[in-house]
Amino acid sequence: MADWIVERGIGEVRAARIVNGEIVEARIEPDDALRAGTILSARLVRRLPIRNEGIVAWDDGEAVLSPLPRAVTEGATLLVEITRPALSEPGKPKRARARPAPPDAQRDDGPSIADLAGVRIVGAFERDLLGEAGWPLLIEEATTGNVAFVGGALSIALTPAMTLIDIDGDLAPASLAVTGARAAAAAITRLDITGSIGIDLPTVNDKAARIAAAEAVDAILPQPFERTAVNGFGFLQIVRRRSRASLPELFAHVPAHARALLRQAERTGGSGERTLAAHPAVIAAIAARPDWIQAVERTLGAPLALRADSGLAISAGHVQARFP
Structure with a gap:
């Protein structure tokens, strides 16, 4: 299988690296975003x-x-x-x-992951490889900041200073520190989190357990990055080069949810008109882009209907076909 599976979606390019049927790295590049390297x-x-x-x-x-x-x-x-x-x-x-830029540089829009060697481009009519590998769960994690792992859970929060990851669970503190550090490193990679990152591990007095937790991060998180040791209060800081918005940062805003709902519409079975029901802000974002609507209608060969529902959360949009 290719290193990356890429969808040139409506309004964005989506990419995921899939290992053993699961997404281990993912990126979303909005079409209107300024790319590093431009x-x-x-x-x-x-x-x-x-x-x-x-x-x-x-x-x-x-x-x-x-x-x-x-x-x-x-x-x-x-x-x-x-x-x-x-x-x-x-x-x-x-x-x-x-x-x-160097004096001899030429104007350029910057590299996209879709242009890299070794990627496999998939279209809306092909097998949903991203969906089968857990793309909806990935979006849920990015939206809610809640990531479950065996024995505990992560809570991811965005702050102006850094992305904070809190670890909680039922394991013994030393085991939870190591297991949670491993899960946090995997989530950082999967959700494309960069910049300054703080991980709040359970407080453990055992220095060997703190070292093991830091080594668990080193074993999973791809280089390059810098980190501190785990201090006595269980805090570990990581710094990764920041060249784009993370998935949690993207899904903190309405347009990402609008594009995700259009992807869902493209992949919805049945026939006839598709009705997109979502929070009014999401519906407004879609209605403001008739080119997006027309692109989905061309893919489906059917019209779209938009229905605003103020009772739905920003992330709770859904699609219904007229005929199942």
């Missing part, structure tokens, strides 16, 4: 020399530029390379980040 022309609107940074802007965006080129004055244009898109963190939206 090279574009921007104008330096403000110099921040004390931080060796600047603010650059273009028609529909802006970024923090680091390092700040000495010879570029405010108002001048230059080529920049995006290193991380903008992030809509709770209460503290973060600008995209960029660096000066």
